Amino acid sequence: MIPERFLEPLEFAANELKGLLRAENEEDARLVQKGLMLFRQGLVYQLRFEDDKVLATVQDVTPAKVELNLEFIHLSECSCPAEGFCRHQTAVFLQLLSKARSVSMWIEEWRKPIKEKQTAKNWGLQRAKDLLKSSGQLKTGYDGWVAGFEESFTELLEKQGEPRPYVLPELFHVYLRRMKAGAPVEQEWKLLYLLIGYVFSFKKLMALSKKYGHGEELIDRYYRHLYQSLMEDSVEIMNKLSVHSLPFAFDQYIEKLKDDSAGLITGSFGLDYERAHLYRLLWTHFFKKKEWREAEIQKLESFIKEESPILPSVAGYVHLHILERNDEQALSVLNVPNHLMTPYMLYWIDYFSANKDWNRMGPYAEAFIHKLRDYLKQSDDYYACMDFTRMAIKAISPYCLECSKMDLYEKALMETLPYSYSDYEYLLFEKGEFIKWADLQAFIGFDIESLGKDRIREISKMEPSILLPLYHQAITAHINMKNRDHYREAVRKMKKLRTLYNKLKRQEDWQLFLELLLEKTKRLRAFQEECKRGKLIDA
Known part of the structure; x- marks a missing residue:
């Protein structure tokens, strides 16, 4: 029997699965068919209820441990390597459903849309x-x-x-x-x-x-x-x-x-x-026709003056002004603090680039770049932000190159961090702005080992002092992980840091850093042992 507290979540999960697994999708159809076979062959066992989850084992080629989350069925887990909702989770769901109502009826309802x-x-x-x-x-x-x-x-x-x-x-x-x-x-x-x-x-x-x-x-x-x-x-x-x-x-x-x-x-x-x-x-x-555009602008003005005008109306209004070369009116709307207009501006940036209308494009490019950071902040989707950043940088690049506005290009890269990291890192390194380059690495928080040996080698020759804070940051991060492997890695980086200090003829600074660090970590016995093993301190 199913505990009564699970009956309502089971019905909810049954409805959710109809949307999660689509009958018209061949892969989903095969998945449900395989789950149905496992269920009908009696290969689901050890079904039990713990807290708000349903646990079971499915005997497949190798046994699979399943944990069903009826409140959020898509968050269910299985020990098999398949991604997403798998045949084992489907089999356990059907086994559970069979104790409450007809499985055949659910399958029929699931297949109903395709019919x-x-x-x-x-x-x-x-x-x-x-x-x-x-x-x-x-x-x-x-x-x-x-x-x-x-x-x-x-x-x-x-x-x-x-x-x-x-x-x-x-x-x-x-x-x-x-x-x-x-x-x-x-x-x-x-x-x-x-x-x-x-x-x-x-x-x-x-x-x-x-x-x-x-x-x-x-x-x-x-x-x-x-x-x-x-x-x-x-x-x-x-x-x-x-x-x-x-x-x-x-x-x-x-x-x-x-x-x-x-x-x-x-x-x-x-x-x-x-x-x-x-x-x-x-x-x-x-x-x-000019008279058409002017008449349309008049119509749209009433919509623009509303307390919360809808974005398509605002975009249409701005667009008509741009077509009529009324840049002052268009920019007066775009310069209002409203980051939601940002994606619409890509079209106009591309429009000016296609027409090589560089003189007009400048104020629009600056307004666009000014909105980028706030626009990216409002999204939690990392990949969507990456895609938008790529489009934004690609859109303004022709103007910045044509008009020698590389300061504006760099500003765009700064406004879109961390999504523009690779482009910004490349730009700073190629320009030889190593201090800015080091600041960027510290801001992003990458381990110095991930920055590329060629980068580290060249900076070691040109301006080795720039690497000091990066090594300090990396050493602190490893020690804070508080396990033996990270302690060893910290010691390895400390040796490289010592070499840098020696190269810069700053042995006293190295000695002071080491003494302070050892004092700060005196209760971390494992770290102290690794320092002795690495011959940073006497045994």
Whole structure:
């Protein structure tokens, strides 16, 4: 029997696992199948409850010790070498579940999304065929195209009521196939048709997400990739169209697209960067008339003046001012202390670089660098910070090189520490700024042994005194670990430190350091023994 206190956490874990292990993922499907086999073959034994955890052993090729955490199922542990949730943890979970309810029913519920996806796809394909048959002659003109998109979207994604989030990708791909089937034959018109279709679809998907209350977490799990694909496909189309002069016949289509794209950045919705990026690209490449931009700025001003304006609206407002070369107005917004605008600024830095507009870029580059530290502080994701730092340094490099602003480049490296360590370390060493280089090592806290023998060798020749604080820091760190291996390592570094002091003809300083250190560590008998063994002091 399961203790009553475990019943509710078990139900919670059962639901969590449906999201953690995805039936449509082949690897997850195989994992659950293997766990099911281990469970059904009776290879789970010694099931017991300790505190708030469930412990068991699974007899596989070698026995695996499993510890299930029902409150946080993804934090469960297994003695096997597999990463993440493994077949042994699955087997123990199923064994435990079997004591409370039907395992077969849970498996059926877990597989339900993939069945519903296939059913939805088959239904969608049939409806798409029906739409093609019933549509007769393809609709023409902007309004005809949009009416066709609207009809297909409603029919395929909402005809059966609220679509399940996990079936949305299947239905949406059917919708896109139907949309593309209605494209004009002529290449340029086909590209314009697809661009209008992608922008329309992006907005319709936003409206659907809002209508059914899909939060960002749910969108991330099931269909964020749809928004990203629409944005990427739109960028590809824009790049193709912008290579040539557009026919005059496109003008009325582009104007209507401008009017219809207005809602991309003004609504309260997630996916801030994606919709702001799509908006900026449209206004950069297609909506070029001065009167359009001025009118759009007027519209956005009311949103900017709100107490907490949403970031896409702010980004759109700044972008239009940049396009109109109203740099004073754009910078007045960007220079307000708000680090959340930092990632949006990458686009403008790249925009100026692409146009080699170095004179205008300067104030924007400085504003960008000024925000970097605060922006990186707000994230706990080390790898995301590393990626952003790489993009930031790459973005400002052309300007700094072209305009001989290496002081600004160095400032950017300082603002993005520790993520820019390798670039900053290389810069300082190449410039021969060894004091700054040593300060950087002390700040980062790397062991001197990890700095590279070639680096240590060259500094020993050029400015050996710079290495003294690094050795002192390393020796202290090893002694503080308070175990025999680290004591030996400390003694080894102390010998190198003694050599440095001798080279600098500062034997008295070495002797004073040694006496103070021995006094400070007189109760660390093992360390004192290692010093004697290393002949730093008399036996």
